[in-house]
Amino acid sequence: MPVFRYGEWQNGPDPLAPPYDVRAAVDEMGDRVMQGDSLRDALRDLIRRGPRDGRGLDELRARAQRLRRDALRRGNLDGAVTRARQMLDQALAAERDALAAREDDDARFAEAQLDSLPRSVSQAVGELSEYRWASEDARQIYQQILDGLRQEVVEQRFAGMKQALRQGDLTDVSAMVSDLNDLLGKHARGEDTDDAFREFMDKHGQFFPDNPRTVDELIDSLARQAAAAERLMRSLSPQQREELQNLMAQALGDGPLAEQLAELTDNLKALRPGMNWGRGERMRGPNDLGYGDAASALGEIADLDELIDQLGQEHPGATLDDVDVEAVERQLGRGAADDVRRLRELERELRRQGWVQRDTEGLTLSPKALRRLGHTALARIFQDIAGGKRGEHDMRDAGAAGDLIGSSRRWEFGDDQPLDVVRTIGNAVRRRAASRDLQTLPVRLEPDDFEVAETERRASAAVALCVDLSYSMYADGRWGPMKQTALALSHLVATKYPQDSLQIIGFGLHAQTLGQGELAAIEPTIEKGTNLQHALMLAGRHLRRHPGAEPVVLVVTDGEPTAHLEEDGEAVFWWPPTPETVRATVREVDQLTRYGATLNVFMLGDDPGLQRFIGKVAERNGGRVFSPDAEELGRYVIDDYVRARRGRR
Known part of the structure; x- marks a missing residue:
């Protein structure tokens, strides 16, 4: 019988290795976009650095530069x-x-x-x-x-x-x-x-x-x-x-x-x-190069210069199609050429599979990519959402947000309805008695003993998430967590609470409503101003469009209000905050309070002025104030949303 021996593939890249994970590449680009970079820059850097566990253009360019330095030390040109x-x-x-x-x-x-x-x-x-x-x-x-x-x-x-x-x-x-x-x-x-x-x-x-x-x-x-x-x-x-x-x-x-x-x-x-x-070129080395060898060395350096420029992708409109794969293989070897081909395939697959798209404003993330980013952000906040079955079974009632109706049913994995303690313990006692075990104490519970109280579905919630877009959020490293939190909440509402209506409102000098794509694509600016008054005004309009819904207002900010709208609609900025700005903002808080909305604020940073202002807002409105680290912002916001939509106690 012939004997076959198998080992690691030695002749270049493994031909049976899987291609680059396109979804992982989308997540990597999404992280950059969340941090405030443009999608074009994120895609360019992905190609230059290479996807996770892959080689990108930067590594190939560094190899070409090393070869160029070696060529310059080959000898003297005279x-x-x-x-x-x-x-x-x-x-x-x-x-x-x-x-x-x-x-x-x-x-x-x-x-x-x-x-x-x-x-x-x-x-x-x-x-x-x-x-x-x-x-x-x-x-x-x-x-x-x-x-x-x-x-x-x-x-x-x-x-x-x-x-x-x-x-x-x-x-x-x-x-x-x-x-x-x-x-x-x-x-x-x-x-x-x-x-x-x-x-x-x-x-x-x-x-x-x-x-x-x-x-x-x-x-x-x-x-x-x-x-x-x-x-x-x-x-x-x-x-x-x-x-x-x-x-x-x-x-x-x-x-x-x-x-x-x-x-x-x-x-x-x-x-x-x-x-x-x-x-x-200034070439030096131990050998005296003849005319042919010297010209050949300089020709090789010229080819490497051209290749280094192609791999740098620094000229306007640069794409991977500009890279001469044959030149890469000639100078750097077949493995490097295969890397370029895989990067080209990755770039094409991102477009072919619909993760990125081009519109009048340039390259943007597609709705499909935004849904994945929202799912990924939510999974990072609650790992059990990605791996477990929470909420995946048929929804026969309203869950924890509904009103009790007096009946119960068997517990299923993933239920978040309140437990019916009396019926649960009764089930355990009857099960023990049926087994003719006279020792009924202590009561030992089995999974089949649990019952949950059935509830009646309550009206949907109208949610307004107001996020601070001022430059300080970007400068202090809070831009990425803020965008990830907003996308995670949007994904949660769309997939787990489709009856709810979410409106994301970004505010800087002015406030504006943002869709998922607009939120993901928005980049930080150095424009000054924190116009919370305008944001709360837009939040009130959103709540009033859904009069039968539970009103939920969540605010993420790292600074006290420094801008407000005048009667003519023009924004006025001043620091420190003027009494007019404070009064205009408080008026919007009072209107939300009279409407019945609770205003919960997530305060990032330790600005004394912000703490004083938010404390007064909480007193007037009855809402809660949280002061999480930026990394914990998503967990705080998601948890508070789930609690708030159950209604005020």
Whole structure:
């Protein structure tokens, strides 16, 4: 029998691993939105950091930046000039040895020529172009200086030129570059170049091993190489640049190739002006890089710069579609490319599954997402709501909020009706007696013994939740708990008490009624003012629209009222509070009191002015005052709502 061994997947991401949890991503974005961030920022940060237990763009960008730093330490860029000087010194040493063995005047004259050579490598190489070498070894070394540099320059621009360069013939190279310039000229003029491109590739395709399929692909490839060569020149000191340019001119000879390459660079600059042509880099390292290696290193740095910019997503309108996945795989590996693909899929799934939507104001959370946020916020406040069966059975009566009607029924898991103690104990005693157990004391209760008192459904409740939107709520870390509490209460009313009517009212300098979506999307502003008077006015209107409902008013605030509405509807702000603001607010409290509404206030912070004011409000209205920590706000509000809707005792 064959033996199979199974272990952890090693070759990149696990192909059987589940995709990102979209719901968890919604919750994570919701947390950010609750804290006051915009949905766009929350989604962008989710993609940048990655979902829970996932890798995001920031990690990939950090890897690209590390690779860039490593590339900058690869070596010195003036290696071509340094190598030429070393080879020239070898050639001159071999030539001097050959001349020293001779006694004739020609040898002495040649030695004088060598002694008078300029210190500049390029100038020395230029003066030796007509020199008659006495040493064959010296002549070959000198020729290698020019041949090697010419080969590096041409190969750096055209990867498929090795065979032509080995033959020492630049005719084919020159013909290809000439045809290439003609093709790019037609493309720049907007002419149809499909046929011309095919003809060019049929004739010169052996010089382009990457096999470009279109003119644009060809231009992109050539432009990257040309830009790398330009960056190399920009990265050298003026003296090094002059030396290398002179050496390159001598290596390319007197033919048309040098001018053709210059024309090609100009054409590519015109066709790809957005490419970074003029940026230089300061590279240092233990090695002297030749022309090809130096240009290759700078080209790699340029590719990493472009990738870092794509992964940063900092330009306006940036999306994951801007990230070149092939470049990610080329620079960072297949695993990184798979991470980008999964992030793209997550972004698409958020839209496809209807968690986010786009309207005239931009990206917003959908009603489906708001319901989930409300459910999640409520579950955090009461863990048993998410995991238990509280309230999930059929509602045959009004629950704890109703009036007793004298009958009872068996208790079911999740009931919140009051226990019928007499019938419960009677059931236990009769059960014991039926078992012929004469020991009836103490009475031992079993789950089947419990009965609950049935109630008659009472009228629904009209609930007004007034939440403070002043900037201090955000600055002191109370913005998120406030929004989560409001969403949790909204979800509770919609799912457990659908007969109730909830109105969320936010107040700053002015008050406004808020739907779930508006509440989730609202962001903090630095506008000053706490207009509780306007909020209570809107709360009174909501209660009066539901005259048969139990009136419930809940206020969450961290500061005393500092604004009120004038008769013309304009808001007036002043701090410390003016008597006019206090009187206007108290008038609204008194109107709610006469209507029969109890005003319960959740006071955040320890502002002495707020404590004095809220204390007086409680005395006039008979409501209660709570002073919870921000983290406990949701539990306090939900519990007080459930208690308040049962009616006043």
